[in-house]
Amino acid sequence: MGGPDGMQGRVAVQGLVKRFGPVNAVDHVSLEVSSGEFLALLGPSGSGKTTILMAIAGFEYPDEGRILIGGEEVTWAPPNRRNLGMVFQRYTLFPHMSVLENIAFPLKMRGVGRAEREERARAALATVRLGQMGGRKPAQLSGGQQQRVAIARAIVYRPRVLLMDEPLSALDKNLREEMQIEIKHLQREIGITVIFVTHDQTEALTMADRVAVLDHGRLQQLGAPRELYEAPETVFVAGFVGETNFCEGRLARPAARGEAVMVALDGGGTMPAIAAQALPAGGRIKVALRPERLRVLPADGEGGTARVTEAIYAGNATTLMLEGQGGQRLRARVPAGAGLHEPRPGEAVRLSWQPADARAFPA
Ligand SMILES: Nc1ncnc2c1ncn2[C@@H]1O[C@H](COP(=O)(O)OP(=O)(O)OP(=O)(O)O)[C@@H](O)[C@H]1O
Ligand SMILES: [Mg+2]
Structure with a gap:
């Protein structure tokens, strides 16, 4: 010993x-x-x-x-x-x-x-x-x-x-x-x-x-x-530890790990994110984004970027089921009592997030 x-x-x-x-x-x-x-x-x-x-x-x-x-x-x-x-x-x-x-x-x-x-x-x-x-x-x-x-x-x-x-x-x-x-x-x-x-x-x-x-x-x-x-390092960890949204798309240019990227989403539109790993150009990308890191704002004059399909009240927070313009399904979590916008089903909303909270992986 x-x-x-x-x-x-x-x-x-x-x-x-x-x-x-x-x-x-x-x-x-x-x-x-x-x-x-x-x-x-x-x-x-x-x-x-x-x-x-x-x-x-x-x-x-x-x-x-x-x-x-x-x-x-x-x-x-x-x-x-x-x-x-x-x-x-x-x-x-x-x-x-x-x-x-x-x-x-x-x-x-x-x-x-x-x-x-x-x-x-x-x-x-x-x-x-x-x-x-x-x-x-x-x-x-x-x-x-x-x-x-x-x-x-x-x-x-x-x-x-x-x-x-x-x-x-x-x-x-x-x-x-x-x-x-x-x-x-x-x-x-x-x-x-x-x-x-x-x-x-x-x-x-x-x-x-x-x-x-x-x-x-x-x-x-x-x-x-x-x-x-x-900071999950693999898609598996991002999906297994905690709840997460995955959005799929492609990247025009290759990116080094930690670099800011703009992912072209499959259904149209772009998504700012951070490369969680080195990413090849043209390859398929999965972006992981936590529901509580997605901010749901009232749609402004320029029109919404998503629609609320369901709002599930759970006391401490409300979970919103969302459908993006390209048909992407996302969920967002709005904590109760913080004075945040709580949209109703059918409402158009604008989504916002810190690019650092959206982590891009090779799919
Ligand atoms: N004695 C054994 N003979 C043959 N295969 C085995 C044996 N023990 C484990 N395995 C296999 O090895 C793999 C890993 O098994 P292990 O028991 O370590 O998993 P685990 O992560 O503990 O799973 P669980 O959460 O179900 O307990 C499995 O595919 C299992 O079927
Ligand atoms: Mg075991």
Whole structure:
């Protein structure tokens, strides 16, 4: 377990490849997690999230690449030599043991004496705020409480890294949101590295310091939640993280990444945008624009550029469904109470946006 204390919880995945027959479950993924950092692995079903976690845990061995924990290579080390905690989607508590016995179990396996086991299990139980429930059986707890026991059991032997695979997906929405905040607090409190798998983008954005977005086993983008949302680097990330409008068209001239461009839209009209990647001339372009970044203004004397087809009131905001002059379908979000124009269905409107909020990708 060499290396100074500040590196104990560092995890590095280098050029990881894992194939299952013809499927590239993980396709040359490299990423680094700092000690004490909270990283979310986000992606649709089958994108390779669990496989990456299993390779870090030592339950899958890679076809190519290396895994380092605390600066030490563990690619071929068995799981019990890696000092990691794991929490899975479904409750994996032993039904015949009490809550305290469940939590003390990993300590027993490690040969810790009875008195110390009990003391540490009680402390871990208090950390997840279930201090009074040590005598109960798992079946006598709610789903959220059972997941907290699973977390207590995963941290009781003070691992350097905690791996979690969709630990909240079996819980209902309110409990899930409560547990998201609790896990985040707990992680800060004990200063542990967390790698957290989810396919829920809101969960990833709210909980993580950084998010790794995966698609078909490939790392699409790794960045802070704000970077992913504000500056997606691929069409996939733009569409998967948050809600977005896509407008299609072509570009007359090639453009370098970051350059201001004018996209000729398929249905007619032009759209100022920023090149999110290098863009070839004449190629098909997709422009991504968030609904809340689209400003809807009253049509002035020159006539409207879009028509409202539907207005959906949702309390805090109204979603407008729009049809552009070229037939493009867009949605805009108008926050309530800001004194903004709230047009009615059928009304002609003028649309405005900051070119930097419209990101152009090769289609
Ligand atoms: N043991 C296995 N044998 C064969 N194929 C597998 C195996 N495990 C995973 N795969 C395949 O590898 C790919 C990635 O699977 P993985 O479980 O890592 O995805 P995931 O992102 O965790 O998906 P989900 O959100 O559904 O849990 C999928 O195509 C899956 O079918
Ligand atoms: Mg999975």
